[in-house]
Every structure is written in structure tokens, then in C-alpha cells.
Amino acid sequence: MARADASVVxxxxxxxxxxxxALFLVLTLTGIDLHFADADSALIMDYGWANSLHxxxxxxxxxxxxAFLVLALGTGYGRNYxxxxxxxxxxxxxxxxxxxxxxxxxxxxxTRFNPLxxxxxxxxxxxxxxxxxxxxxIFLYYPGIAPQRFMGMAxxxxxxxxxxxxxxxxxxxxxxxxxxxxxxxxxxxxxKRMVRGSSDQGPGSHP
Amino acid sequence: MxxxxxxxxxxxxxxxxxxxxxxxxxxxxxxxxxxxxRVPPIRSGRLSSSLPRSTVDGACTEPPFRTVRRKGLSIKGxxxxxxxxxxxxxxxxxxxxxxxxxxxxAGLIEERKQRQSCFGCHSAPEGTTRFERDAETGEMQEVxxxxxxxxxxxHQEVECQECHTKGFATYPHSDKKTYTCMGCHARETTDNPxxxxxxxxxxxxxxEEWEAEFLDTVHYTEHGREAHFPQHxxxxxxxxxxxxFKCEQCHDPHYFPLAEDMASVDEIMDTHNRWCxxxxxxxxxxxxxxxxxxxxxxxxxxxPVPEDLKGKETKTPPLADPADPSLKAEHAYxxxxxxxLRKTRCIECHTSNENPVSHELLVENAEKGCATCxxxxxxxxxTLYRHRAPLPKIGWQAQHSFFLKTGYELEEDPDGTGTAGxxxxxxxxxxxxxxxxYAGPRLGFVNATILEDSYVMGSTRNTAxxxxxxxxxxxxxxxxxxHALLRLLRGIxxxx
Numbered sequence: 001m002a003r004a005d006a007s008v009v010x011x012x013x014x015x016x017x018x019x020x021x022a023l024f025l026v027l028t029l030t031g032i033d034l035h036f037a038d039a040d041s042a043l044i045m046d047y048g049w050a051n052s053l054h055x056x057x058x059x060x061x062x063x064x065x066x067a068f069l070v071l072a073l074g075t076g077y078g079r080n081y082x083x084x085x086x087x088x089x090x091x092x093x094x095x096x097x098x099x100x101x102x103x104x105x106x107x108x109x110x111t112r113f114n115p116l117x118x119x120x121x122x123x124x125x126x127x128x129x130x131x132x133x134x135x136x137x138i139f140l141y142y143p144g145i146a147p148q149r150f151m152g153m154a155x156x157x158x159x160x161x162x163x164x165x166x167x168x169x170x171x172x173x174x175x176x177x178x179x180x181x182x183x184x185x186x187x188x189x190x191x192k193r194m195v196r197g198s199s200d201q202g203p204g205s206h207p
Numbered sequence: 208m209x210x211x212x213x214x215x216x217x218x219x220x221x222x223x224x225x226x227x228x229x230x231x232x233x234x235x236x237x238x239x240x241x242x243x244x245r246v247p248p249i250r251s252g253r254l255s256s257s258l259p260r261s262t263v264d265g266a267c268t269e270p271p272f273r274t275v276r277r278k279g280l281s282i283k284g285x286x287x288x289x290x291x292x293x294x295x296x297x298x299x300x301x302x303x304x305x306x307x308x309x310x311x312x313a314g315l316i317e318e319r320k321q322r323q324s325c326f327g328c329h330s331a332p333e334g335t336t337r338f339e340r341d342a343e344t345g346e347m348q349e350v351x352x353x354x355x356x357x358x359x360x361x362h363q364e365v366e367c368q369e370c371h372t373k374g375f376a377t378y379p380h381s382d383k384k385t386y387t388c389m390g391c392h393a394r395e396t397t398d399n400p401x402x403x404x405x406x407x408x409x410x411x412x413x414x415e416e417w418e419a420e421f422l423d424t425v426h427y428t429e430h431g432r433e434a435h436f437p438q439h440x441x442x443x444x445x446x447x448x449x450x451x452f453k454c455e456q457c458h459d460p461h462y463f464p465l466a467e468d469m470a471s472v473d474e475i476m477d478t479h480n481r482w483c484x485x486x487x488x489x490x491x492x493x494x495x496x497x498x499x500x501x502x503x504x505x506x507x508x509x510x511p512v513p514e515d516l517k518g519k520e521t522k523t524p525p526l527a528d529p530a531d532p533s534l535k536a537e538h539a540y541x542x543x544x545x546x547x548l549r550k551t552r553c554i555e556c557h558t559s560n561e562n563p564v565s566h567e568l569l570v571e572n573a574e575k576g577c578a579t580c581x582x583x584x585x586x587x588x589x590t591l592y593r594h595r596a597p598l599p600k601i602g603w604q605a606q607h608s609f610f611l612k613t614g615y616e617l618e619e620d621p622d623g624t625g626t627a628g629x630x631x632x633x634x635x636x637x638x639x640x641x642x643x644x645y646a647g648p649r650l651g652f653v654n655a656t657i658l659e660d661s662y663v664m665g666s667t668r669n670t671a672x673x674x675x676x677x678x679x680x681x682x683x684x685x686x687x688x689x690h691a692l693l694r695l696l697r698g699i700x701x702x703x
Binding site for chain 1: 541542576577578579581582583584586650652655658659660661662664665666667668669672675676679680682683684686687690691697
């Protein structure tokens with residue numbers, strides 16, 4: 001994505017990003033093992049190990065997420081996620097049109113994310129992730145919060161299925177996000193940007 | 208003879224169903240029935256013309272009000288209606304006990320009369336107890352029976368003297384003989400369950416097998432009859448009054464309830480776990496002593512070894528392992544040990560999974576894996592939930608519906624025993640005796656039987672959400688692959 005000003009990704013954001021990525025990946029893999037359990041063979045690892053790992057990793061992610069919230073809301077970084085609601089539909093349509101024609105959408109200097117990015121990142125970072133954390137914590141520590149019975153069955157199932165549904169959305173996002181991270185000019189430009197802060201192509205050029 | 212005439216006439220009124228058509232209140236002061244709008248005609252011979260009459264608006268005009276009587280009878284139908292009412296009341300009172308439905312274990316039904324002769328001395332409703340002095344030994348013995356509980360137990364149809372077979376027909380009881388478990392149950396075969404005493408159940412209960420399994424367990428080898436009285440023949444059961452670990456420790460013959468008769472899984476869990484937790488818990492040491500014979504705690508801290516039993520201490524104090532320091536600590540290798548202890552029975556892991564009713568005690572080789580329960584073919588379906596599966600009355604549509612599957616195919620009596628089929632051939636599934644539960648599909652959940660009671664990770668998946676997962680992630684992957692392919696084709700990677 002072209003930027004008039006190749007703004008540097010702050011260190012804290014980069015640390016948060018990679019920590020979250022790693023933890024989320026572990027959570028997804030262990031979660032698959034827990035959900036699609038089979039008596040005869042484990043999909044990825046032993047069920048008990050997967051359970052313990054999922055629990056501890058989830059707790060770590062919860063802590064890191066809280067730290068990110070403090071960061072985002074405290075420093076104003078969170079403003080990057082808020083889309084321009086007015087005319088959003090038109091902007092998104094325009095952006096998709098540009099992609100379909102094979103071009104790059106030009107975005108302004110002050111913005112880090114293009115409109116589609118803003119929208120999707122907002123939904124993931126401030127929608128899916130916190131709800132995953134909350135449902136996971138209820139599952140783990142506070143199952144009493146869930147109703148005793150819900151629609152004739154044990155009351156924990158909406159929490160459990162909500163957690164699973166959000167995980168599905170997160171996994172689908174993960175797949176697309178990883179791929180798009182490899183879409184920079186050259187396979188690693190965006191990766192370098194997220195590791196080093198900026199790509200080594202200087203200001204004013206494609207990051 | 209006027210009263211007789213009244214009685215004859217009004218007795219007919221007495222047999223009409225309540226409420227009586229009231230036009231006359233026996234307590235009214237006026238002599239005549241009060242009829243709005245008209246003055247009732249005077250019937251000759253019935254009413255004296257000297258009696259006051261009511262006025263048109265229905266109020267008595269005779270001041271002051273006073274009781275008006277004619278030869279002792281002032282009101283039409285009174286007191287004959289009252290007599291008729293009283294008569295029916297008495298009849299109802301007398302007939303009631305005869306016609307009332309009989310409660311299990313009580314009542315005047317002929318077959319149950321035998322136990323009633325025992326009621327008088329041996330009745331101890333819930334919360335009470337009863338002690339009598341034994342005529343032969345002079346010792347005080349607890350002899351109370353809670354008859355309501357008895358009526359819900361597995362032996363509810365069995366009369367007292369079918370087991371307490373000798374010496375109990377008369378009082379004082381002497382030369383007593385009581386059958387213990389194997390006395391009746393040792394002769395079971397498939398054709399003749401429970402020996403000569405057929406219960407109507409079609410599968411034989413394998414008491415000989417269970418006794419053999421029990422004799423191998425530490426409960427017998429260290430706390431059973433042979434451990435305490437080595438001179439006796441090796442059998443699980445006993446002479447009356449001797450205290451050591453035997454069948455009755457867990458299976459109280461008076462009150463033992465069948466799991467298939469219990470209404471809920473929580474009740475099954477509570478009942479079965481209570482037998483284990485009586486000894487195997489950190490709190491047991493404080494509570495066991497009054498209820499339990501201290502000889503069973505030989506070597507433990509709860510009671511010092513009695514003099515006559517010194518030298519016969521068991522090798523391991525009964526509460527030291529595995530409940531030391533606590534059940535939860537012993538099971539700490541499990542993720543969420545508290546949840547496991549609360550929601551499963553001890554015997555799920557500490558007996559064999561091969562046989563749903565096993566008396567093998569697994570200690571070192573107890574089930575420690577996770578996936579035996581936490582998967583779609585959960586072994587819980589043939590153990591804790593075996594009396595709730597398969598769901599009865601499930602329709603063809605729900606069985607075969609892609610969306611509405613409950614994880615089983617219901618087979619119609621596959622092995623000819625009159626029981627519904629078992630999923631994946633695991634264990635036995637006795638018919639769910641008249642349990643009236645909703646048996647329909649449950650929002651696409653697999654193993655809705657289990658989900659009815661608790662959510663078990665890995666076992667209670669939802670087919671619809673699973674398919675959503677496949678579709679969403681599949682679409683994402685497909686997009687990614689397609690995009691990459693297009694880029695490859697356009698040579699984007701070679702540009703710039």
C-alpha cells in the first residue's frame with residue numbers, strides 16, 4: 001500500500017503483534033485438537049497436553065490483550081482502527097474496485113490502514129479477540145456465570161459454541177491475514193515492516 | 208309420622224350430588240322458602256297457616272326474627288338432608304382407606320401383608336433410628352428400616368422373610384438365618400435370573416463374576432473377611448453381624464437403588480460416589496468413626512488398633528492412599544481436577560471400561576487418558592450415561608437428518624434381548640424403563656444425551672457449527688489459493 005509518509009510501526013505494537021500472532025497460532029492448533037478429538041489418535045498432540053497448553057496460552061493472551069488495550073486507548077494508537085463511518089460504504093467499494101483492476105489504493109499520509117483494513121482489524125481486534133478472551137475465561141474459571149440450563153440443555157453450551165464460532169472467524173482471518181502479509185512488493189516487505197518497523201525501501205516508496 | 212314423610216322424601220335429595228339445589232337454608236329464620244317476586248303457595252297440610260310468610264322482596268317480615276318450628280321441623284329438607292350428608296361422610300371415611308391407592312411398601316394389599324407384621328418393631332422413618340436388644344446375644348442392634356426408601360430400592364418387591372429366612376417369623380427371634388447376596392444371586396442364569404426369584408429382567412446379573420472381581424480387590428484382600436478372619440473360607444459375604452468390607456458396604460440390600468430407576472445423572476453420581484467418599488476423603492477421618500467399625504480403619508489415625516486385633520493390621524492404612532492429602536491433590540494430574548471429581552463417578556476411571564458393570568478395582572492402571580471420554584464416541588455413553596442412551600422414541604427423520612443427528616443410529620433390538628441397540632457395540636443398553644424424556648433432536652448437537660446434563664469438551668460438538676467452520680475456513684483458503692494462482696499467472700512476483 002502506498003504511503004506518502006512511510007510511518008514507522010512502533011516497537012510496542014510490533015511486539016504485541018508478534019506475541020499475539022504466536023499465541024493465537026498455538027491456541028488455534030490446540031483448539032483444533034480439543035474440539036475434533038478422536039479416541040484413537042490425537043490430531044496434533046495429546047489431549048491432556050493440548051488442554052493445558054490451551055489454558056496457559058489463553059491466559060497469556062488475555063494478559064497481553066489487556067496490555068494492548070491500555071496501549072491503544074492510552075496513546076491514541078487505537079484511533080487507527082476507527083474507520084470514517086460516513087461514506088464508508090463508498091470507500092470500501094472504491095477500494096475493492098481498485099483491487100479488481102489490479103492496482104493499489106492510495107491512502108493518505110496520516111492513516112496507517114486503508115478502509116477495509118480498518119474495518120476488518122476493528123472487528124477482529126476489538127470484537128473477536130476480546131470476546132474470545134471473555135468466553136475462554138468464563139469457560140476456564142467462571143463457568144458459574146453461564147446459566148444452569150439453556151434451551152433444555154446444560155447452560156454452558158452457548159458460551160462454548162460462541163467461543164468456537166469466534167475461533168472459526170479468527171482462523172479464517174488468520175489464513176487471509178498471513179497471505180496478505182506476503183503480498184508486499186517482494187514476499188517479505190511487509191514482514192520486514194512488522195519486524196523492523198519500516199521496510200528498507202526508504203520514505204515515500206512502497207513499504 | 209311427619210318426620211318420616213320428610214325423611215323419605217328428602218333422603219332422595221340426600222343422594223343427589225353436591226351442591227344441593229339450595230333454595231332453603233337450614234339456618235334461615237323464616238318458615239317458608241324465600242322466592243323473589245312471588246309468595247309461595249301454601250300447601251295444605253304442610254304448613255300451618257299461622258306461620259308468617261315472606262314478602263315479595265325476599266326478607267322475612269316477622270319482627271323480631273325467631274326460630275319458627277313446626278313439630279320440630281321448620282325447614283324443608285332439614286334435618287334429613289343433614290342426616291344424609293352425615294351418612295355419606297361416614298361412608299366415605301370408612302371406605303377411604305380401603306379404596307385409596309397403595310403406596311410402595313405399605314398398604315393393605317394381600318401380597319404385602321407379610322412385611323407389615325415386621326413394621327411394628329422395625330419401622331424407622333427417615334431421620335430416625337431404632338435399636339432393639341438382641342434376644343440371644345443381649346447386644347443392642349440397630350434394626351430400623353425406612354419403609355419409604357425400601358419401596359424405592361431394588362428389593363422393593365421382596366418380602367422381609369424371603370431373605371431373613373429363618374427365626375424371624377416369631378418374636379423373640381432365635382436361631383436366625385439371613386440370606387446374604389450370594390444366597391439368592393449365586394444361582395442366576397439367563398433363563399432364571401436371581402435364582403428362583405425371577406425379577407422379570409431379561410438379562411442375568413453376573414454375581415459370580417462380580418464376586419470373583421471383588422475378591423481380587425484391595426477392599427477384600429486387606430479389609431475383607433479373610434483379612435480379618437483368615438480361618439474362614441474365602442467368600443465375599445459373611446455371617447451376620449461381622450464387620451468388614453463386604454458387598455453390603457456399597458450395596459445396602461434394603462435401599463440399594465438401581466441406576467436405571469434414578470431420574471437424573473446427578474442422582475446416579477451422588478449415590479455412587481457417596482459409597483467411595485465415605486472412606487476416601489480427607490474429611491472421612493473425622494466423620495467415619497461413629498458409623499464405621501474401627502477394625503476397618505486398622506492402622507489409620509481415626510481409631511487406635513483394638514487390643515484383640517493387634518498384629519492383624521492391614522498393610523496400608525485405608526485412608527493414606529489415594530486420598531492423602533486429599534482427593535483433589537491426588538488427582539492433580541488432571542486438568543481441572545475439581546470439575547472431574549464433581550461431574551464424574553469414581554468408578555468411571557477406577558473400574559474397567561470394557562464392562563459397564565465391573566467390580567474390578569483399578570488403582571495403578573486406572574484410566575488416565577483424556578480422549579476415552581472427551582471424544583465423539585465417548586465411553587461415558589456406556590457408563591454414566593448408559594441408562595439415558597440411546598434416546599427413546601427418536602424418529603426416523605431425526606436419525607437420518609444431516610442437521611439433526613444426535614450422534615447415534617438407533618437400532619431396533621439388534622441382539623434380540625428386548626433392549627435397544629448400543630452405539631458402536633459398546634456395553635449394554637437396558638431399556639429406559641418408562642423414562643419420559645424429550646427425545647427429539649437437539650439443535651444439531653452430537654451426543655445430546657450428555658449435553659442434557661453437562662457440556663463435555665470434545666464430545667458435544669454441534670454439526671452445524673462444524674460445517675460452518677469447514678465452509679468459512681475453506682472459503683478463506685480457497686480465496687488465498689486462487690489469489691496466489693492469479694498472481695502467479697500474472698507474474699506479479701517478477702515485477703518491480
